[in-house]
Amino acid sequence: MILQIVVWLSSILCSAQVFSRPVTCQLQRSRVEKSRGLLHTMGGHFPAECCLGDVVAIAAPTAAFRSNGTKRNAGVERAVYHTLTSIDFLFGNDTVPVSWDGRTVEDFQNIVYRQIDESKCVSSRPDFKDRRRLLGLYFDRLASVLQEKEFSACAWEVVRRELLQTLKFILNNTLGHLFWARRRRNFH
Ligand SMILES: *[C@@H]1O[C@H](CO)[C@@H](O)[C@H](O)[C@H]1NC(C)=O
Ligand SMILES: *[C@@H]1O[C@H](CO)[C@@H](O)[C@H](O)[C@H]1NC(C)=O
Numbered sequence: 001m002i003l004q005i006v007v008w009l010s011s012i013l014c015s016a017q018v019f020s021r022p023v024t025c026q027l028q029r030s031r032v033e034k035s036r037g038l039l040h041t042m043g044g045h046f047p048a049e050c051c052l053g054d055v056v057a058i059a060a061p062t063a064a065f066r067s068n069g070t071k072r073n074a075g076v077e078r079a080v081y082h083t084l085t086s087i088d089f090l091f092g093n094d095t096v097p098v099s100w101d102g103r104t105v106e107d108f109q110n111i112v113y114r115q116i117d118e119s120k121c122v123s124s125r126p127d128f129k130d131r132r133r134l135l136g137l138y139f140d141r142l143a144s145v146l147q148e149k150e151f152s153a154c155a156w157e158v159v160r161r162e163l164l165q166t167l168k169f170i171l172n173n174t175l176g177h178l179f180w181a182r183r184r185r186n187f188h
């Protein structure tokens, strides 16, 4: 119920924005940064007791974000979009540890969802097959860590640590890419 209200309110805000600027369908780097910040603050430090020996070897999907030499990097853009939808899916069943800050978790889910919802057209960009395969393997692995450990706090800490690194990797490696929405200029 609460989530419905939030989504409803945010869709009003979005339609209000539509009047003040042209409709775009672009990922916003600032939102990915903000999501990462919320993911960081929703829990504490990685607990030492969560170094589960058998789940540490999760290969990072870095190649999915490798530029293919074009200026726009549509494949990378779609890989970032797919990452956001996969994160949305992981958080979808509300199984995160009760020790995490509920309000921050909610803000995080809302900003991820809003970015996905406002950039739907990105999911039709071409050049994605190999990237999708890599991301599929990675996120399937994260989902099975959660399921194997029955959504334990430690399993979630492992997943959170992974997602923090993946978002950081995206931010580190896509700085000059043209697909990000450009900042609105203020004309005086
Ligand atoms: C990069 O991807 C685009 C399609 O998005 C394709 O047209 C282009 O040939 C690719 N470039 C390289 C170097 O693979
Ligand atoms: C959420 O629950 C559904 C239905 O039980 C399940 O199919 C899905 O895999 C779950 N998602 C995650 C990320 O565990």
Ligand SMILES: *[C@@H]1O[C@H](CO)[C@@H](O)[C@H](O)[C@H]1NC(C)=O
Binding pocket: 165, 166, 168, 169, 172
């Ligand atoms: C991102 O860049 C920072 C600063 O250069 C570096 O310390 C960090 O290891 C990088 N992280 C990833 C996941 O690439």
